[in-house]
Amino acid sequence: TQLLEQSPQFLSIQEGENLTVYCNSSSVFSSLQWYRQEPGEGPVLLVTVVTGGEVKKLKRLTFQFGDARKDSSLHITAAQPGDTGLYLCAGVYGNKLVFGAGTILRVKS
Amino acid sequence: KAGVTQTPRYLIKTRGQQVTLSCSPISGHRSVSWYQQTPGQGLQFLFEYFSETQRNKGNFPGRFSGRQFSNSRSEMNVSTLELGDSALYLCASSLAGTGGSSYGYTFGSGTRLTVV
Numbered sequence: 447t448q449l450l451e452q453s454p455q456f457l458s459i460q461e462g463e464n465l466t467v468y469c470n471s472s473s474v475f476s477s478l479q480w481y482r483q484e485p486g487e488g489p490v491l492l493v494t495v496v497t498g499g500e501v502k503k504l505k506r507l508t509f510q511f512g513d514a515r516k517d518s519s520l521h522i523t524a525a526q527p528g529d530t531g532l533y534l535c536a537g538v539y540g541n542k543l544v545f546g547a548g549t550i551l552r553v554k555s
Numbered sequence: 556k557a558g559v560t561q562t563p564r565y566l567i568k569t570r571g572q573q574v575t576l577s578c579s580p581i582s583g584h585r586s587v588s589w590y591q592q593t594p595g596q597g598l599q600f601l602f603e604y605f606s607e608t609q610r611n612k613g614n615f616p617g618r619f620s621g622r623q624f625s626n627s628r629s630e631m632n633v634s635t636l637e638l639g640d641s642a643l644y645l646c647a648s649s650l651a652g653t654g655g656s657s658y659g660y661t662f663g664s665g666t667r668l669t670v671v
Contacts, residue, residue: 479659488559488645488662489598534598541611543588543647543660545598 449473450535450546458552462524467549469535470517476538478518480509483532483548492520525553557581559648561663568670573634576666578646580627586610586652587629588660589621592643601644604629605652636670643667 451470459465469478477496481489493502495511495518502509506529508521522529530553536545560579568574580587589601600613604623621631627648633640647660 481662486667487664488647491659491661494659542600542603542613543652544600545590547597 448547449539449544450537452533452535452546452549454549455547456550456552458554459525461526461553461555463553465522465525465551467520467522467533467551468517469519469546471537472516473539474515476515478511478515479536479543480518480520481534481536483534484530489532489534522551525551527553527555529553559646559661559663561644561646561666563666564664565667566669568636568668570636570638570670572636573632574636574668576631576633576644576646576668578629578631578648578663580629580646580648581661584648584650584661585627586649587623587627588647588649588652589629589631590645590647591615592645592665593641598645601631603652610652633668638670641668641670 453468477494479494480492482492483489493509495509498513498515500511506523510519532548532550534545534548536543562577586605588603591599601615602612602621603610607623618634623629643665645665646663649660650658
């Protein structure tokens with residue numbers, strides 16, 4: 447059982463569609479991070495959310511941290527082929543940065 | 556500023572051999588963490604070093620070891636390689652690591668290890 451559960455595991459959509467990726471846990475995190483990884487490369491940090499209820503925007507990406515700091519979501523508006531990749535959420539738990547299994551996003555043109 | 560540098564990028568080894576991977580963190584970052592990434596298990600934490608001390612260790616056998624030097628560069632060693640050790644090994648650099656989780660981590664491009 448993953449400490450951080452991500453859903454969906456895989457998402458294939460057309461260019462221009464909207465989507466939401468979820469990251470859930472039964473544990474409280476002081477902060478959660480979102481990364482995007484492309485094939486053959488390391489994950490790249492997109493954002494860190496720290497405060498319960500916090501919403502952060504990065505161009506067409508909107509990140510939200512749950513009020514109880516147990517969950518987070520990533521919403522992409524008008525997805526583009528360049529958004530294709532593996533999206534990972536991560537949080538520090540027991541002095542380790544642990545990752546969810548990730549959501550593979552494929553945006554078709 | 557220069558990113559996190561991992562060498563080599565690709566490596567092919569035979570079962571039973573040992574391998575050493577290298578990671579140079581971002582200048583000023585004192586925390587270096589290592590991860591193993593496989594399609595089936597995702598990103599699994601190996602260990603974290605901070606100021607030359609191992610701060611935490613994941614659930615990997617003793618064949619996996621690491622160290623950090625005074626300039627924060629880190630090496631990871633795997634002895635007696637097994638087929639199941641084939642994976643992408645990622646190094647992540649951070650200002651404070653798990654001591655300051657809001658900082659985030661910068662990953663290198665990884666070393667793709669194939670054991671045959």
